[in-house]
Amino acid sequence: MTEIRFTIDGRACVAKPGQTIVEAAKANGVYIPVLCHYEGLKPVGSCRICTVRVAGRFMAACTQPVAEGMAVENTAPDLEDMRKSLIEMFFVEGNHFCPSCEKSGNCELQALGYRYQMTAPRFPYLWPGRALVAGTPLLMLERNRCIQCLRCVRGVKTKDGRKVFAAVERGACVTIEMDKKLAGRLSEEQARKAMDLCPTGAILRKETGFAVPIGRRKYDHAPIGSDVEKGTGR
Amino acid sequence: MTMAHEKDIVLNHPKDPAALLDVIRDVQARSGRVSEEAVGRIAGHLKLSEAEVRGAVTFYHFFSLDPRGASTVYLNDSITSRMKGRAAVARAFEEEAGCLFGDVAPDGKVGLFPTSCIGMNDQEPSAIVDGVVFTALTPDKARAIVRGLRAGTPARDQVTSTGDGANQSELVRAMVVNNIRKRGPVLFGAHEPGAAIRKAVAMAPEQVIDEIKRAGLLGRGGAGFPTGLKWEFCRREKAAERFVVCNADEGEPGTFKDRVILTELPRLLFEGMTMAGYAIGAKTGVLYLRSEYAYLRDHLEAVLADLRKEGLLGKRAGGREGFNYDIVIKSGAGAYICGEESALLESAEGKRGEPRDRPPFPVQTGYKNLPTTVNNVETLATAARILVEGAAWFKAMGTTQSAGTKLLSVSGDCERPGVYEVEYGLTVAGLLEMAGGAGAKAVQVGGPSGTCVAPAGFGRKICFGDLATGGSIIVFGPGRDIFEIVENFMEFFVEESCGWCLPCRAGNVLLKKTFGKVVGGRGTESDLRDLETWGKLIKSTSRCGLGQTSPNPILTTLKSFPELYAAKVLKDEGSGPAFDLTAAIQDGCAAANRQPECKESLHD
Numbered sequence: 001m002t003e004i005r006f007t008i009d010g011r012a013c014v015a016k017p018g019q020t021i022v023e024a025a026k027a028n029g030v031y032i033p034v035l036c037h038y039e040g041l042k043p044v045g046s047c048r049i050c051t052v053r054v055a056g057r058f059m060a061a062c063t064q065p066v067a068e069g070m071a072v073e074n075t076a077p078d079l080e081d082m083r084k085s086l087i088e089m090f091f092v093e094g095n096h097f098c099p100s101c102e103k104s105g106n107c108e109l110q111a112l113g114y115r116y117q118m119t120a121p122r123f124p125y126l127w128p129g130r131a132l133v134a135g136t137p138l139l140m141l142e143r144n145r146c147i148q149c150l151r152c153v154r155g156v157k158t159k160d161g162r163k164v165f166a167a168v169e170r171g172a173c174v175t176i177e178m179d180k181k182l183a184g185r186l187s188e189e190q191a192r193k194a195m196d197l198c199p200t201g202a203i204l205r206k207e208t209g210f211a212v213p214i215g216r217r218k219y220d221h222a223p224i225g226s227d228v229e230k231g232t233g234r
Numbered sequence: 235m236t237m238a239h240e241k242d243i244v245l246n247h248p249k250d251p252a253a254l255l256d257v258i259r260d261v262q263a264r265s266g267r268v269s270e271e272a273v274g275r276i277a278g279h280l281k282l283s284e285a286e287v288r289g290a291v292t293f294y295h296f297f298s299l300d301p302r303g304a305s306t307v308y309l310n311d312s313i314t315s316r317m318k319g320r321a322a323v324a325r326a327f328e329e330e331a332g333c334l335f336g337d338v339a340p341d342g343k344v345g346l347f348p349t350s351c352i353g354m355n356d357q358e359p360s361a362i363v364d365g366v367v368f369t370a371l372t373p374d375k376a377r378a379i380v381r382g383l384r385a386g387t388p389a390r391d392q393v394t395s396t397g398d399g400a401n402q403s404e405l406v407r408a409m410v411v412n413n414i415r416k417r418g419p420v421l422f423g424a425h426e427p428g429a430a431i432r433k434a435v436a437m438a439p440e441q442v443i444d445e446i447k448r449a450g451l452l453g454r455g456g457a458g459f460p461t462g463l464k465w466e467f468c469r470r471e472k473a474a475e476r477f478v479v480c481n482a483d484e485g486e487p488g489t490f491k492d493r494v495i496l497t498e499l500p501r502l503l504f505e506g507m508t509m510a511g512y513a514i515g516a517k518t519g520v521l522y523l524r525s526e527y528a529y530l531r532d533h534l535e536a537v538l539a540d541l542r543k544e545g546l547l548g549k550r551a552g553g554r555e556g557f558n559y560d561i562v563i564k565s566g567a568g569a570y571i572c573g574e575e576s577a578l579l580e581s582a583e584g585k586r587g588e589p590r591d592r593p594p595f596p597v598q599t600g601y602k603n604l605p606t607t608v609n610n611v612e613t614l615a616t617a618a619r620i621l622v623e624g625a626a627w628f629k630a631m632g633t634t635q636s637a638g639t640k641l642l643s644v645s646g647d648c649e650r651p652g653v654y655e656v657e658y659g660l661t662v663a664g665l666l667e668m669a670g671g672a673g674a675k676a677v678q679v680g681g682p683s684g685t686c687v688a689p690a691g692f693g694r695k696i697c698f699g700d701l702a703t704g705g706s707i708i709v710f711g712p713g714r715d716i717f718e719i720v721e722n723f724m725e726f727f728v729e730e731s732c733g734w735c736l737p738c739r740a741g742n743v744l745l746k747k748t749f750g751k752v753v754g755g756r757g758t759e760s761d762l763r764d765l766e767t768w769g770k771l772i773k774s775t776s777r778c779g780l781g782q783t784s785p786n787p788i789l790t791t792l793k794s795f796p797e798l799y800a801a802k803v804l805k806d807e808g809s810g811p812a813f814d815l816t817a818a819i820q821d822g823c824a825a826a827n828r829q830p831e832c833k834e835s836l837h838d
Contacts, residue, residue, distance in 0.1 A: 166285035174733030
């Protein structure tokens, strides 16, 4: 198989044919922040946090395949500020109260907020009214924290391929709906997987919580992305 | 009784998820809604989750989980409709029906709902009532429609006079008028029926593509991709099957030129679709017809039947051995985003009309994941004429970069609204003179996603490279409020965003909110800088063309009319109140059930 040669911020990198910019960057020890992307699921480019610039054009690194000779800009100051804007936009679009959230410390949105040193968002809060769905035995859907990354839509299916989660409505009214009938039939393992898939605290396993205390959680030890960058610095 | 029918309706469709929108459409038409029971039944039949079915129902304007009334009025909410007296018409509808827009009358007989531009901007205010188009509405006509529906007269029987041309035919019977103001040599030139198909099949497919490439035909939907190149890319893909998809979902507010082609020149369009099919090696062409134009469907089906009889479609199309080609019509269900080619494909496959990521492009992975060329109605009709008359003939018209003619839909404050076939390179001033739009304060070229041009820019040319447009031109007279226009456009984008990606879904809401703050007189200069920065952020990071153009109403008016914005903002940086304190207090008082001290505004 022939290797593709490309650069990220001037650094020479190699990729396998068919790899997306995000995948190839990771393989080369370069972290490109992502939220909606999840390894093993088809990328959908919904959060746009991974936006990079190639030949003056902006594109989502999670959906764009690497091409020979591509010069990817990843950490230009204006790009990083755009990403920070998008992270802040997520915080004003939903209702995120980190201190009381079961996912605090394991939440990828929160972790990105820290990584980008977000303080107060530049946008006005929208304070949407969002209904919580709790009528299934194992799972609850706390839509105040949902960022509509569509990971659950893609990743949680029944054996015959039916989607347990689906997007309903359009535009600013889009919400994720949990199919109560199908969610009621999920196994313990599937329910756990659904919660782990969710980058925030929107999908929660009922009846258990705070098994790992705050302070000893994933991003309490090291910032998001540092595993990718390990040994390469930044 | 209704339920029994509904069950049969569902079961009559194939057990294929691709049939989802067709099933929903039939159920909606039968019962005026898609009930919980129907959702369950559809999900069971198509092996989908109920959440998925609800996802599809709630995506489209003309589908609903809640009752929409025995009869449903969809009143167009475009800016032109508002300029032509929509408010009074809406009031009349509400008074007569006994409910507000967004609701169903207490007797359940009539429901009133707003909808985005229905392609009748040259004859506003207009509405679709049970699939029947009513144009040039007045308050009296609105009342009469509701009274008629209540008395049991179907909408169709309330059409007492029909428009011109094919609008009069028994299969259409619409009060819509064509308003063809200028017939150009390409689309409206004399055309011998079938000539394009016969000429195409006598050539090699590559020669057909070559002729279109040499003509320099660029996509007429607005994006301007070279048509010949698109066909060539599609033909080169190795695949068992390829498709031609015609995008007949012109949803840009202010555009209606494809309505006129579909009404008066359907044969030319189908000839274009057939030669495209021959060129790329397809067996099937799909016409994706916007729901707003469903009244033309029987007419279009009849034309297809004629073409089959004449041997121009079907087995050995055009008499060419081995070329078996037919055209099917797929219906939309009301969604602006479905004019975006990959969203259109999703919708044609029976799903929510959410755009796809590119690459892969539709020429590689299109309809049913097979190579597909998606072309605009006008593009295909134009291609048919090019093949007959030759590339050189076509190239002699227009400008070097933008060959040929363009069909423009002109509406708003002008004496002669309608369709104009003009050569590329015409100035805005030249068009205003043709249409009788003297004294215009601004001209919106390309609809809300396009550019708002101030008089200083009336010398600019309509062509690729300057003012590129899919053809929507809205003229704003001297008395118009630019901010009202921008607000309507931003409402449109917020309403029509599919909601898939963050910047378009939330960014446009934030942009509109801050714009409202400025227009309300509470903005500062830093808000103007925010509008510009956030607008650029949304454009740069959005996933598809909708978000990439949605800030244009604000960005282009900031550029064309900076003095209007400057006059609105407080010079005192950062110290103005971000919200209307009085209104906020009134909300609080209302919630607490207490009357505020200051009562004037409440008793107006």
